[in-house]
Amino acid sequence: xxxxxxxxxxxxxxxxxxxxxxxxxxxxxxxxxxxxxxxxxxxxxxxxxxxxxxxxxxxxxxxxxxxxxxxxxxxxxxxxxxxxxxxxxxxxxxxxxxxxxxxxxxxxxxxxxxxxxxxxxxxxxxxxxxxxxxxxxxxxxxxxxxxxxxxxxxxxxxxxxxxxxxxxxxxxxxxxxxxxxxxxxxxxxxxxxxxxxxxxxxxxxxxxxxxxxxxxxxxxxxxxxxxxxxxxxxxxxxxxxxxxxxxxxxxxxxxxxxxxxxxxxxxxxxxxxxxxxxxxxxxxxxxxxxxxxxxxxxxxxxxxxxxxxxxxxxxxxxxxxxxxxxxxxxxxxxxxxxxxxxxxxxxxxxxxxxx
Numbered sequence: 001x002x003x004x005x006x007x008x009x010x011x012x013x014x015x016x017x018x019x020x021x022x023x024x025x026x027x028x029x030x031x032x033x034x035x036x037x038x039x040x041x042x043x044x045x046x047x048x049x050x051x052x053x054x055x056x057x058x059x060x061x062x063x064x065x066x067x068x069x070x071x072x073x074x075x076x077x078x079x080x081x082x083x084x085x086x087x088x089x090x091x092x093x094x095x096x097x098x099x100x101x102x103x104x105x106x107x108x109x110x111x112x113x114x115x116x117x118x119x120x121x122x123x124x125x126x127x128x129x130x131x132x133x134x135x136x137x138x139x140x141x142x143x144x145x146x147x148x149x150x151x152x153x154x155x156x157x158x159x160x161x162x163x164x165x166x167x168x169x170x171x172x173x174x175x176x177x178x179x180x181x182x183x184x185x186x187x188x189x190x191x192x193x194x195x196x197x198x199x200x201x202x203x204x205x206x207x208x209x210x211x212x213x214x215x216x217x218x219x220x221x222x223x224x225x226x227x228x229x230x231x232x233x234x235x236x237x238x239x240x241x242x243x244x245x246x247x248x249x250x251x252x253x254x255x256x257x258x259x260x261x262x263x264x265x266x267x268x269x270x271x272x273x274x275x276x277x278x279x280x281x282x283x284x285x286x287x288x289x290x291x292x293x294x295x296x297x298x299x300x301x302x303x304x305x306x307x308x309x310x311x312x313x314x315x316x317x318x319x320x321x322x323x324x325x326x327x328x329x330x331x332x333x334x335x336x337x338x339x340x341x342x343x344x345x346x347x348x349x350x351x352x353x354x355x
Contacts, residue, residue, distance in 0.1 A: 216330035
C-alpha cells in the first residue's frame with residue numbers, strides 16, 4: 001500500500017481539525033438554542049400563570065372599590081353614560097387625591113381621546129393649564145399636600161392595581177390585595193414596559209483564562225469574599241439584564257445594576273428567603289427603578305435595600321449589601337487571578353460587544 005505523501009497527511013489533519021471544530025460549533029449552537037428555548041418557555045409560563053392568577057384579584061377589587069376610585073376608573077375607561085355620571089360625582093366632591101390619580105392615569109394612557117378627556121377635567125378642577133405636558137403635571141402634583149394615612153394609602157393602592165391591570169394583568173399583584181406602602185403611593189411613577197429587562201439567572205461562570213473576550217480596559221464590577229473567592233461582572237453584559245442571580249462558592253448573590261448611575265449593588269442572599277427571582281419593574285420612585293420580587297410581588301428600593309410596597313410578612317425586612325469594586329478587567333484579574341467571570345453565551349441574543 002502506497003504511503004501517503006506528507007502534504008496528504010497535513011491535508012487530512014487539517015480536515016479532521018476543521019470537522020471537529022464544526023461539530024463543536026454545532027454543539028455550542030445547539031446548547032445555546034436549547035437555553036433560549038427554555039428561557040422563552042419559562043417566560044411564557046410565567047406570563048400565563050401571572051395572568052390567570054390576576055383575574056380573580058381584579059374581580060375582587062372591582063367589587064370592593066370606594067366611590068372615588070370607581071368614578072375615576074369609569075371616567076377613564078367607561079362608556080359615555082358612565083363617564084358622565086363619574087364626572088358629576090367627581091365635580092361634587094373633588095379631592096386632591098383625585099388629581100394625583102388622574103395625572104398618573106394620564107402618564108400611562110395611550111389613547112389620545114382619553115388623554116384629552118383627562119386633561120379637560122384636570123384643567124377645570126385644578127385651574128392648571130399644562131395641557132399635555134406630563135412633566136408639569138407631575139411637578140405640580142409633587143408640590144401638593146397629599147394625605148398618606150393608612151386608609152388613603154390603601155385606597156390609592158387599589159386604584160393603582162386596577163389602573164395597571166389594564167396595561168398588563170400581572171401588574172395587579174404589585175398593589176393588591178392588602179398591600180402596605182412605606183411611601184406615599186402617588187410618588188411611585190409609571191416608567192413604561194420598555195424599561196423592563198430580562199434578568200440573568202444562574203449563568204455558567206467562566207475562569208479568568210476562559211474569559212478571552214475581555215479586553216484589559218473593559219469595565220467590570222468586582223465582588224470578593226473573605227475566603228478569597230471573587231467574581232467579575234462586565235458592564236457590557238450586566239447593562240442588558242440589570243439583575244444577575246448567581247452563586248460564588250456557596251454564597252448566593254443577587255446583583256442589581258443601575259444604568260442611570262452606572263453603579264451596582266450586590267446582596268448576600270444566603271439567609272434571605274423572602275427575596276427570590278427579582279426583576280426590574282416598570283415603576284420609579286424618586287428616579288430609581290424599583291425591583292419586583294416574584295414570590296410576594298413586592299416592590300423594592302435597591303438603594304435602600306427595603307421594600308416600598310409589600311405584604312405584612314415583609315414588614316421590617318431588609319437586604320444586606322456587599323462591597324462592590326469598580327475596576328478595569330486588567331486591574332481586577334491581577335488582584336484576583338482566580339476570579340470567576342460572566343460568559344458571553346448567556347442564552348440571550350444581545351450585543352455584548354465593547355462600546
